[in-house]
Amino acid sequence: MDSPDQPDLPCFVAHKEHGLRKILCKLGLEEYYPNKMSLQCLLKITGDSITDTGADSERALPMRFLKRLMMLNAECRSTVAQTEDYDEDDGESDTVNPLDLVIAIFHCADSFLQQAMMLKMSMCQFALPLLLPPGTESQCTLMLWAMQDIRKEWRPHNLLDTRGFVEDGIVNVSMPFISFVRLRKCSLPKSQLLNEIMGKAQQIHNIFTHIDMEAGNVPRYIVDGLVEITWYLPCGNKNLDIFPKPLAVANLRGDICSSETQFAFLTKVSSAIFVFLDQVEEAEIKLLSSIKNTAPESKFLLVVKTDKETKRINDPSIEQLISQLQLQSSNIISKSAKDNKSRFSNKLTAAVTHVMQNCKHSITLRQISSVAYDLGIQVDEDQTDASRSGKKAAKEVEKTIGVREVADYKKNFLPLQGEPWKRLAQLEKEECRLLNPGDQHLETYKAQLQEEIQDIKNKQGNYQTTKPMLSFINALSTSDKQERAFFLKWLSLSLDTHSQKVLSKLRRQLKEAQKQKIDKDTLARLDQQLLDSSLGIEHYFREMGQIYEVFKGRSNMFSDLPNIAAEILLNGVPLELLDGDASNIPVNWVRDVLMKLHSAVGEISRLWVVAVLGVQSTGKSTLLNAMFGVQFPVSSGRCTRGAFMLLLKIEEDLREELGCDLILLIDTEGLKSSEMSQLEDSYEHDNQIATLVVGLSDITIINIAMENSTEMKDILQIVVHAFLRMKEVGKKPRCHFVHQNVAGVSAHSKTTAERRQLIDQLDEMVKIAAKMEKQTEVVKFTDVLDYDVEKNNWYIPGLWHGTPPMAPVNTGYSEAVHEFKNHLIEEIKSCKTERHPSQIPEFLEWMQSLWKAVKYENFIFSFRNTLVAHAYDNLCRDFNQWEWEFRKQILQCVAGAEVQISHFLTENADNLNDLQQFITKIKQNASSELKTEEQKMTEKLKEYYKRKDRHVHLIEKYKVDFFNSIRCLQKEIEHVVNNKLDTIVELERNMKKVRDIHSEHMKMIEEQVSRLLKSCKDTNTQLSDEQLSIVFEKMWTETVINIAGLKERDIDSSVFAQLHLVKSQKDYSDTFTNDLLKKIDHDLVHKNLKTNTKCEVDLKLYICSHAARDFLEMHRQFLKNKDPRQHLEDSKFRYLSDFLDLYHEKDHCQRKVTDFVNLCLKPAVTDYINRSLGIDIVDEMLTSTRSTEYSSRSYFQFTILKELLQKDDFQSYVKYILKYEIFVKDWILMRIINELSSERSIVKLKSKNLAVIIQKINEAIETAKADRDDQLLPNDIENTSILVKNLCRTLSKDMRIPMDVVEGVLFQIKSKPLSFTDSLLEAVKDLEKLLKAEFDDTKNIPHVLQGLAIKPQDELFKRVFGCGQQCPFCLVHCEAGGNEHNKHFASVHRPQAFGSYRCMTTEILCETICTTDVHSENCFKNCDTNGELHPYKNYHSIYPDWIIPPDVSIEASDYWKYVLQRYNDRFAEEYKAKPAEIPDAWKQITREKALESLNIAYSIKGS
């Protein structure tokens, strides 16, 4: 009937219940009665968890009490609003008595909250409710379960000599039990006197609430019948201890006559009962004596006042009682007028001591419960089904332990976490570090390690779930959450009790051994025993995780476990993140649990991670518990190590303000613990835990409890390393130093010197660490993270106010912790804008790569994280896009300049001065254009780095690289542009010269034709066409006979140009050679080719002589094309036609128009279209469906490798490896050709441009009809030439019209402007059609591409090729973004065999992969090391520009292993070497696996 889920509100009948209703109502607790308030509601971070102002109404009191209690604030019972002003009469009547408040909350709290409250109250040294007065039930309740969690340590005086101590759960301790009760109203203040007795040595006053404390005089409504309990526990100091042994003291509130059951209960369990009374009545005497008879072994002691004068007991009724009960004088404690409070309490204390000395009867709370049953008092732990079945299930598990040794038990029943798991951890680490390959080949060794890993995993697959684990999992699988919680609690209680005995014995042995300075091995053995013998609930959880790991992917049997664990985690139970015993993370388990949790919170899981680090047993868990009201296991009784996590939800209304939804707390255990310090690898373990924890946390709390102790220094050293590493990987954690046990108001100012010292120490450590981590630019701690000596140091007074175990918690502790917590929350708030908190999936991603990096010792170089990789890749993509926009803009600008120059030269005579000026102007324009573009790009990059998404903070360290790349890009393009402009000028001038020669010759011919025409017309006979042709022919031959060819330049002496220009239709220009030489210089520098001057000159001569041949060829071709005689011959037919037409006076308008269009417009239009076609094609490629291929260099590699694999063609691999540049160019060319031929996109692109230019031509024709003053030209024959020239002038802004040809066409033109333009418009239409038809007919795309001034394949090449550097070991190409990066990097490296590396003596190709080598102990030598052996590990000192991270996973390198194994023999043949010796394991790799490995290596998901 008392289940907390009971739906109906109980009806209040009796008058006592009336009081309860009143209080509940006043406190706003009705909805929680009975037992409906849970611990979870306290685990939320809410708005008022930040502000702890006084409660402004009674309704706020319960929450305030609970929150403060959880923070261990000893003032929490106060019910007075802090702001209240004390009006005289109003007093505190408005508020609630503190005890009423506490009791009301106990009535409303559920079992777990009650338990938590008890624990914290006992830390505050408050008396605890032992018998809770009845609420709506008829009987009171014994709060046994609720006290289960309380554990205490003390030193009874019989252990003083051995300095031993006892630690136990308080409910299990057998001790004398003494009760204090009163009869009716008694003038002696019982509770205050008790406080005096119990708190004497520790100056504590308020164990029991009393009338003189704040609001203690407010009437109480629900307290009567309450039995409170408190314990006296000696600390082992004779001067401090009041009693030498533990003692339980109970205090009954209210008159005994109205709480008969409670009184009867107390008499049954107590060794003595102190009755406070002023007088007594007949009925009461009867009651007391009847009880005396039923419980003969308990003694009554009367506490009375004596009269001032008579010095006798005031009331005669008491005398009667004394005789009735046959009490001796020693049983009467009387307060005379002489006795002040202190003296009287001494009397009482003496009486108690006396009782204890003579007491043979002691009892535990557990035993007490049977008395309670007899009296019909309920016991809380049996109140609900959930509790009962939880207990039963826990017993079920506990039973399996029996009397076995714990170590044995663990081996048999929790086998997965034992040897196999530890061995796996070792193997995985060895796989990264490759420390012991013996004389095996590295790759063979690696494969062997992997085989063993697989073996263990296979063996584990045969695992049969053991009995305890079955029971454990079954119990957790219950749908009743209460039952589950009870189960966990019961189990952990019984396990604690169980291992307590074993461990304390071992600890004693260890201490003894340490004292006697026994040899290290024995110590280590004891250490190990201690570890082996500890058994807690975490071991079962650990095993559960292991079971999940084993069965994941094999069976669905345990697939629900993560769900359960996620629920448990959300209920505030800490879960192991890192198993410190094995030093390993069950990655699948942790990931799946957190992912379940992620979905349980609706996939909104922005996290803030707060972690604490510090020496073992320095109060870290205590601190976190006090700060957040959580329940990390506390106390010295533990010897686990690792990291535990716990989640706190943030209240909805606070989420926006804080910018996150959850806080993840990480508590570390076992760092620098004295127990574990003997284990040889403990330093490494600590290091790993610290690095991981620091890496995961946003705020790291470093707990310092022992100044300057060596342990602390070790921890600081470790932490400094961790911070340094984080900085390198782009994470900047915040850190706070918490100095514990520092008291006094002046703590902060007094410790200035200490802080100075700490920061000096830290600086010193940073220097050392930076050297070790090879980060020489770091010299101060503040270089590593944002650290403010004033703000990041916290001083927290000692936890205990006095000497434990009797000391209460120090209020100052709670206050300081509270202040610290507020600061943290404020800090979270203030970082909201600058930080983009990760959600659980990203957190996991981060965790996995962090852990991987930890496994490699060489942390910095091995850290590669998919989050970072993605962030980097994203930036590269954008950057590439901006770079192309930049280039495009400039390319267009240069193309425009080319037309302008050509136009300028036609318009103006070849005046060098003017030309110079003109060029300067153009260059200035170009340069300002460059500046603008550079500016734009820089802006874009800046904006990018301001973004909140895309994890830009992770790629902060590449920022400089990218800015530099922009600057370099600007320089590079500027150089190219200037060169290009110079070339254009030179070429155009040459062209112009040729044209002038042509014009001259044409003039000559035209003159001859005119003359001939005249002479023919003068002869009166009509000549036939045949005759005319003959005379024309004769004239022609005579005229052209004198025309010489163009003079050939001496190319060899003026030498050379860029090779790819050779195929163009252009002439040779000196800038070509210049370019070529620069290119050679550039390559010499960048490919690290070391040469001397002579060698360099030879090389250049060699290359240039080759080039010169090509250039000469090109020049000759040009001369041939432009041969004046040929040129004339080409127009011979035109002149003949003109001659004939003129002779016959035929209308030749049509023909002239056709000639104009075909000879002048058509080439210009084609030129126009081709000029921008290059850019258009690039744009087309970059917007096509396959554009991602070029989006970043990594993706490009991925595409190519994938394609190679699919093609499965040896020669293609050879080309890829040996002639990478050509391979890439060809590949891109093929892609372009495919793209352009499919979908007819080339036609579309050309047609688009065609439409534009035709439109322009038509418009130009219209404008050309008018003269300069916009007057229509008169329709006279003479005006036709003017019109045509107007037209050409207008058009020449956009296109290059060959004016010499135009002149030729206009020769002797006899048509009128109007008819000419009419025909022209028609002809242009025809031209459009013709060109379109030609486009449609485009078959030879390579030919088209070759004719383009801007080659799309070159532009795309620049984009994907990058810096062109190759790995010094395997020759793989760098993939880093931008062209100016600090470090070269490639996603996948390959066996060195592909770089033709072989054993010098055997000629056998070398199969190791550089990513393996650089993390091994092996050495290499080559010319860069001057032939000396150099460790691969330190490749950095030889190749400082390269960063070679380990493979992201074992599978990542499968691709190249597959390729090598497939083509081993053929590569050997190709390289003229012997085939590599391939590990057998590689032969198992299939093509599918190889493909998969690409996805892994380039972290491309699901493609």
Ligand SMILES: Nc1nc2c(ncn2[C@@H]2O[C@H](COP(=O)(O)OP(=O)(O)O)[C@@H](O)[C@H]2O)c(=O)[nH]1
């Ligand atoms: N004297 C003293 N004891 C403390 C203080 N803080 C914690 N303790 C006690 O030290 C023991 C170990 O604390 P715990 O929080 O488990 O330390 P952890 O190992 O660092 O997590 C517990 O028994 C605490 O009660 C303190 O400030 N002063």
Ligand SMILES: [Mg+2]
């Ligand atoms: Mg701890």
Ligand SMILES: [Zn+2]
């Ligand atoms: Zn390599």
Ligand SMILES: [Zn+2]
């Ligand atoms: Zn590079």
